[in-house]
Structures are given as C-alpha cells and as structure tokens.
Amino acid sequence: MKTHTLLLITTLLAASLLTPAWAQFPTMGGSSQTKALPGTAGDQSPKGSAKLTGSVMDSAQAKAVEFASIALYNKTTGKAIDGTVADEKGKFALAKLVAGDYRVLVSFVGFRNKTIENVTLANGQTLDLGTIQLSSSVKTLAEVTVTGQAALIEEKVDRLVYNADKDITAKGGDATDILRKVPLLTVDLDGNVSLRGSSNIRVLINNKPSTIVASSVADALKQIPADQIKTVEVITSPSAKYDAEGSGGIINIITKKNSLQGLNLNVDSGVGNRGSMLSLNGSYRKGKAGFTLGGFGRAMYNTITKTNLDQTSQVNNVSTLTRQTGDGTSQGLFGQYNLGFDYDLAKNQSLTAGIRYGVRNMISQQDLVTQLFTNGTLGSTSNRNVDSKNLSGTVDANVDYLHTFKPQQEWSISTLYSRNDLTNNFDADLLNGSGELTGRQQNLNKNVNQEFTLQTDYQTPIKKNQLIEFGAKGIIRQVNSDYRYLLAGPTGNFTTENNGTLGELLYHQNIAAGYTSYTYTTKQRYTFKGGLRYEHTFIDASTKEGGTLGIGNYGVLVPSINASKTIKGTTVKLGYNRRIQRPGLQQLNPNFNAANPQNITVGNPTLRPELTNNFELGLSKTIKKTFINATFFGRVTNNAITQVRQPSDTLAGAIITSYQNIGRQYTYGTNTFANVAVTSKINVGVFLNIFYSSLSGQTLGSDGASTEFTNTGFNVGGGTFASAQFKNGWGAQAFGFMQGSQVQLQGRQGGFGFYTIGVKKDFSNKKGSVGIAAENFLSNRFNIHTVLNSPQFNQVNDVYLYNRGIRLTFTYKIGKMTMDAPRKKAKSVNNDDVKSDGSGQAPAGGSPTGGGTPRQ
Known part of the structure; x- marks a missing residue:
C-alpha cells in the first residue's frame, strides 16, 4: 500500500482535532455518512495515468507543514474526487489521476486554506505544483463565530465531549459550574458528581489523576477555574486501555492549552x-x-x-x-x-x-x-x-x-x-x-x-x-x-x-x-x-x-x-x-x-x-x-x-x-x-x-x-x-x-x-x-x-x-x-480506580493515556 494512503487513513483516526477540506471521507475511529476513500475497495471512481506532486511550507517560519491535508476537486462538478496528506517533510503525491481540469485545496489547523485554481492534467503527465505556502490564521481565529451543534457537543465511539470554552455564566466560578451543564452528569449543591445516577466515577484533569481528587472530588473541582476549562469528556464506555476502575464511567476535564x-x-x-x-x-x-x-x-x-x-x-x-x-x-x-x-x-x-x-x-x-x-x-x-x-x-x-x-x-x-x-x-x-x-x-x-x-x-x-x-x-x-x-x-x-x-x-x-x-x-x-x-x-x-x-x-x-x-x-x-x-x-x-x-x-x-x-x-x-x-x-x-x-x-x-x-x-x-x-x-x-x-x-x-x-x-x-x-x-x-x-x-x-x-x-x-x-x-x-x-x-x-x-x-x-503547527506531546499517566463516597471522597487509582482522547 502506498505511503500517502497509509498516512491518510491513520491520520484520520485522530480527526477530532483536524477538519480538512475533504472531511466528508470517513475516519477509522468513528462513523461516517459519506463515500469511501479513493483507492479503497468501496471507491468506484475511474483511474488514469496522471500524477500530481508538491510540498507544503509555513510561510512565516519557512519550514514544512507536517500532515497538511490536500483535496483534489473536479473543476466542472465541484466534487472532491481524491485526497491525501503531506508526509513529515511536507511532501505529497496523488497518482492514477484521470486527465482533466481540477482545483486543489490545501488546509491544516492553525493556517489559512490555500486554493490552487486551473490545474490541468494530461494522461501520463506528472505535474509538480512546487512549494505551496500556508499563512497563519491566528488573526482569523480570533474573529470566528462557531455555529452548529458540533461546537457544543461532539460524539465519539466511546464518549461524549462537551465544549465549555464560551460559558460566560461560569466566569469567576469553578469546574462545578461547568459540570452542572454537561449532559449525562448530575452535580449536587455540595459539588458531588454522579453519572447516570452512579457516583462511582473517576475524575481526571488533562488525562492525569491527582490525590487531591482522590481525597475529595467535590473540593478538587472548586480548585479548577471555570474559564480555564476547554472541554469535558464523559466516557460512558471506557475501552481496555483505561484502568478497570470507575464502574459508572470516567470524566476527563481538559484545560486550555495552545501551541x-x-x-x-x-x-x-x-x-x-x-x-x-x-x-x-x-x-x-x-x-x-x-x-x-x-x-x-x-x-x-x-x-x-x-x-x-x-x-x-x-x-x-x-x-x-x-x-x-x-x-x-x-x-x-x-x-x-x-x-x-x-x-x-x-x-x-x-x-x-x-x-x-x-x-x-x-x-x-x-x-x-x-x-x-x-x-x-x-x-x-x-x-x-x-x-x-x-x-x-x-x-x-x-x-x-x-x-x-x-x-x-x-x-x-x-x-x-x-x-x-x-x-x-x-x-x-x-x-x-x-x-x-x-x-x-x-x-x-x-x-x-x-x-x-x-x-x-x-x-x-x-x-x-x-x-x-x-x-x-x-x-x-x-x-x-x-x-x-x-x-x-x-x-x-x-x-x-x-x-x-x-x-x-x-x-x-x-x-x-x-x-x-x-x-x-x-x-x-x-x-x-x-x-x-x-x-x-x-x-x-x-x-x-x-x-x-x-x-x-x-x-x-x-x-x-x-x-x-x-x-x-x-x-x-x-x-x-x-x-x-x-x-x-x-x-x-x-x-x-x-x-x-x-x-x-x-x-x-x-x-x-x-x-x-x-x-x-x-x-x-x-x-x-x-x-x-x-x-x-x-x-x-x-x-x-x-x-x-x-x-x-x-x-x-x-x-x-x-x-x-x-x-x-x-x-x-x-x-x-x-x-x-x-x-x-x-x-x-x-x-x-x-x-x-x-x-x-x-x-x-x-x-x-x-x-x-x-x-x-x-x-x-x-x-x-x-x-x-x-x-x-x-x-x-x-x-x-x-x-x-x-x-x-x-x-x-x-x-x-x-x-x-x-x-x-x-x-x-x-x-x-x-x-x-x-x-x-x-x-x-x-x-x-x-x-x-x-x-x-x-x-x-x-x-x-x-x-x-x-x-x-x-x-x-x-x-x-x-x-505554530501543533505537535503531539508526551502522554501522561491516568489513574481512575477508587470509589467515591456520598460526600465526594475517594482515593486515587489507575487509567488511560488516550483511548480516543485528543491531546494538545
């Protein structure tokens, strides 16, 4: 199997952090409502002999943009017909293309999208697009208003993700004020948390346990400022990667980070x-x-x-x-x-x-x-x-x-x-x-x-x-x-x-x-x-x-x-x-x-x-x-x-x-x-x-x-x-x-x-x-x-x-x-193994590094 196809499939497994232009293609770790990837058994599109190559660079720092997304669109129909991701050096290649007129869309999180119009391919031709430079979208990001339900709730195969970034009523409050608004969770007036009626849950902070949470979940939540919380993950069906503890499930609080x-x-x-x-x-x-x-x-x-x-x-x-x-x-x-x-x-x-x-x-x-x-x-x-x-x-x-x-x-x-x-x-x-x-x-x-x-x-x-x-x-x-x-x-x-x-x-x-x-x-x-x-x-x-x-x-x-x-x-x-x-x-x-x-x-x-x-x-x-x-x-x-x-x-x-x-x-x-x-x-x-x-x-x-x-x-x-x-x-x-x-x-x-x-x-x-x-x-x-x-x-x-x-x-x-383009950081230990009592008390214990959890 070709290198670019393997990179495409495996990168899409972590697509919770990336939203490429060809995001209608299915990811490995979740459900999809759209067509199979080009090149897979489910793809019936015709194959030709043309080839398209190029590389993607950061215009500000003059270095490669690793794993940028490249989408190829039919100029006449406007439909995406193929796609790939760049390798570690920013290089990419699309092969077995049919002769015709196309446009190319290049994207990556943190950068402005770049569109290349009027790309014409002939049979047997190899066309090199050269170096494609992406500029930072930091100014644009400050003005974006996110709409639609995905901005509030994301659903994955084993968890529900609640995005808490824009909770204005929690300013000056703590994590308790955020968790009260997360579907599936109940937080009483003393700050004790339960999931579907069970208080036997484990609370993690950035995938990490803490003995302060172990001693008192309710008191630990009071120590986390609400406006520093990015997301709350409610893991209702933990996989084997997570420790076996927490009969009710796992709550993972992700605080704000950046690159x-x-x-x-x-x-x-x-x-x-x-x-x-x-x-x-x-x-x-x-x-x-x-x-x-x-x-x-x-x-x-x-x-x-x-x-x-x-x-x-x-x-x-x-x-x-x-x-x-x-x-x-x-x-x-x-x-x-x-x-x-x-x-x-x-x-x-x-x-x-x-x-x-x-x-x-x-x-x-x-x-x-x-x-x-x-x-x-x-x-x-x-x-x-x-x-x-x-x-x-x-x-x-x-x-x-x-x-x-x-x-x-x-x-x-x-x-x-x-x-x-x-x-x-x-x-x-x-x-x-x-x-x-x-x-x-x-x-x-x-x-x-x-x-x-x-x-x-x-x-x-x-x-x-x-x-x-x-x-x-x-x-x-x-x-x-x-x-x-x-x-x-x-x-x-x-x-x-x-x-x-x-x-x-x-x-x-x-x-x-x-x-x-x-x-x-x-x-x-x-x-x-x-x-x-x-x-x-x-x-x-x-x-x-x-x-x-x-x-x-x-x-x-x-x-x-x-x-x-x-x-x-x-x-x-x-x-x-x-x-x-x-x-x-x-x-x-x-x-x-x-x-x-x-x-x-x-x-x-x-x-x-x-x-x-x-x-x-x-x-x-x-x-x-x-x-x-x-x-x-x-x-x-x-x-x-x-x-x-x-x-x-x-x-x-x-x-x-x-x-x-x-x-x-x-x-x-x-x-x-x-x-x-x-x-x-x-x-x-x-x-x-x-x-x-x-x-x-x-x-x-x-x-x-x-x-x-x-x-x-x-x-x-x-x-x-x-x-x-x-x-x-x-x-x-x-x-x-x-x-x-x-x-x-x-x-x-x-x-x-x-x-x-x-x-x-x-x-x-x-x-x-x-x-x-x-x-x-x-x-x-x-x-x-x-x-x-x-x-x-x-x-x-x-x-x-x-x-x-x-x-x-x-x-x-x-x-x-x-x-700067984000890099994956080292994972941290997670312990989630001890039972909470009715007053939010519980000592620490074991858990995951990942299991679908996005890391910043």
Missing part, C-alpha cells in the same frame, strides 16, 4: 457576595521549548446552612426520638499552582514534565441544639458548638516521553508521583440546656495518601483500517490514617479516658495491569473497538489496635467492546464493558467521626471491590438545526459498596453510618438531550435523565445479626440552557437544572435545583471582557428533604441552603503570540 509561540499572560478575576477569585496564567514558548506558570486562588464565604432533624430509633425495646436543629456557616480558601515544561527532542520525540500544588483550607462552624425523648418523655436538652477543619496540600509531579514513528504509530513512557496530606479535625464544646460548659471533645485525623505509577503504551495501525494498542502499568500506593478521639472536662487536658479512642490504619495497595485493544473499520463503515485487560491487586492492610486485616489479593479480567454505525443520518452506538471499583480512603478509614453525635460516620477497612457490567445503546441524529441524542443503558453491580445506617447500641438516639458490600444493584434508564441552533447567534438545549434503581442485599449489625434490605424506585432529573450573541461584543446565557429525589438502600435522598443567568461584554480589542452573573436569585433558600428508614430507625432530615449569589467578572489578556 502558540511567544509570551502570553491571562488575568481572570471575579468578586461576588459568596465568593471571589483571582487567576494568573502565563506561557512562554520559543522554538522547541515551552514553559507554563500559573496560579489560581478562590475564596468562599457567606455560606449559611440550617438543618432540622427528626429521627426515631428502636434499641432493646426502648424508643428514642431525637429532635435537632442546627445553624452553620463555612468559609474556605482554595488554590492551585502549576509549573510545566515541554521540549521537542526531535520532530518525532517529545518530553513533558510538570509539577502542580493544590491547597484546600475549609473551616466550618455549627451550633446544634438536641432534644432526646425516651419512650415519649423528654430526657435531656443539650447544645453543641462544633468547629471543623478540612485541610489538604497536594503535590503531583510527572515526567512523560512520547516517540511518534508515523501517524498513529507511537510509543510512550509515563511516570507520576502524587502525594496528598489531609487533615480532617473537629473541636466540640458541650453545653447543657442552661448554656453551661459541661465537657469538650476533639477528633484528630491525619491522612497521607501517596502513590507512584509507571506506565508504557504502544499503538500501531495494521493495514488501512485497523489499529492495535497494548501496554502495561504498575501502581504502588500507600495510605496512612492516624486518628484520635479525645475527651476533656470543662477545663484540663484531652485524654482517651472514658470511651476516647486512638488508632492507625496502614493500607498498602499495589496493582499490576496489562491490556490490548483493537479497532477495525469495515468497508461498510462499521466501526468496532474491542479489548481485554487484566489487573491483579496486592493488598497488605493492618490497624494499630487490630493487627493484620487479612484482606486477600484478587485479580480481574475486564473485557470491553464498542461499535458504531451511521444509517441514513442516524448514528447508532452499542457498548459493553466490565468495571471494578475499589473502596476509597474515606470508606476504608476506621476513624470514628462524631462531629454530630446523633449522626456518626465510620469507615470499614475490610471492604472488598465491587464489579459492574455495563450495557448501553445510543442513538443520535441531526435534523436540520436540531441535534438529538438518546442513550439507553443498563448496569448490574455485584458486591456493591453502599452506605448502611444502624442505631447505636451505646449512644441513645444515635445513628451510625458505615459502608458494606451489600449484594447486588440494578440500574436501567435513559438519557436524552437536544440542542437547537435557533439562529447562528442563539442556541437552546434541553436534557432529561430517567432511570430505575433496585438495591438489595444483607447487612451485618454490631451484634452479628444480618438484615435483609431492598429498595426500588425511579430517579428523574433534567434541565435547559440557552445562549445568545449580540452585536458589539455583548452576549447572554442562562441555565436551569432540577434533580428529583434519589433512591438509596434505606430510603430516598432529597432532590435539589439550580439556575443561573449571565451577561458579558467583550472589549473592542478582543483582549478582555467584563461580565455579571446571578444564581438562584428568585428564592432566599433551597430545601433538601431526605427520608431514610429501616426496621430499626426512621430519619427525616431537612437541609436549608442559602445560596443566592451574584458576581462580577473581569478578564484581560496580555502579550502577543504567533501560531
């Missing part, structure tokens, strides 16, 4: 009644080397929460009613700072290194008033003033190498070291009904989560319509949790006497994995992507007081298959994969958190992983100006890790929440959404999520007795969004979302709503903008009403959130850049 030459500095700021932010991000690139340096800080304040709790428990034939009210406030400081470096060792080899530091400082205060009724009689009234601290510092460091032999044939080595130091403490003053101080409590919990990962991947095309990938990965992970529960009187020192406790968890988890993946596109333009992955997990866990926990090692074989086909304009996708979900740090941590003694949480270090089989059928179609997508899915989880609540045997009226492998969970449902381009300036969208959940299994109580639980029900959520661009740089955007109550093993968790509207004005020089955004401004507070029950207890909990907000934003760009 510009020169010096650039972006300043973003915002101030509001509930939060403020300041972001400075700079980049410098000269020749083969590039540097980035950035910092982001965000303050959160005026966050008020009120709670009402009524719960009844039955222990030893004694009925206890707890009535509790709470008034709380919280404030926090979040920061993220990064230094990056990349260097082109050669035109086909690159080295990337980076270090990132994240900091979180959350302080909460809550005053609780508790009344206890025993068998209907008021027994006691107490007040409790609690100060909680949630602090963390995270360091991520990576070094990655990539060698590209030719388009889609590449080998990479990736390394990552990550460490998170987490402190989760509280201090409580205990007062009687008269307000006198009767005692004090203190919980000190220091956690260290660190890991080292080494990964290598290789991929190569086979013939013109196949791609094979394989690789290996190792993760060495260690978690330490040192916890103390201390007591004291009104005065004096804290001690462990009178039911105080102290302990330590040491958890070693090492993972060895290997995979292979194969992609095949048929002549009828069916695309199949299948793979097999094996992971073996080695565990050594112990507690200071209990010794070795005796958790055995385990292995898992993970198959996956994805298929797509476009039939009469409708794209059909089928997917199946098996996933494993390992327990997270907060689910393992045996620390006895009694900040609220009526609602205590404690981890379970003996948890086993859960296994999930996922099935999905997706349909999508563009009808005139409307893009419609509907996905039907099913999920069966064995050994499901679930929150389990039980009355305490020792603390009157208290409910203890822990985690157990309860048994089996079924989820079936559909996600539908539609985008309408009303005009070239106005877009409107609507989405709806409906799924049915069934949870069943056995739990063990503190007395060793088992209890059967079953709960079923529907979960419904949906929303709408709209955006508009006006003259003179004005724009507006609105978004609204409502999530109904969610089925849990022991009841239903309350639903919530969120809405926002914003207006932005760009400066005339396009270097900056000012804006204003308001959220939840029609009501003073929102009530989350949760009802939980079992044969031993009933609980009704109302949480009132006062989240009405308004913020002003300002952004400005300093510096002048010139466009």
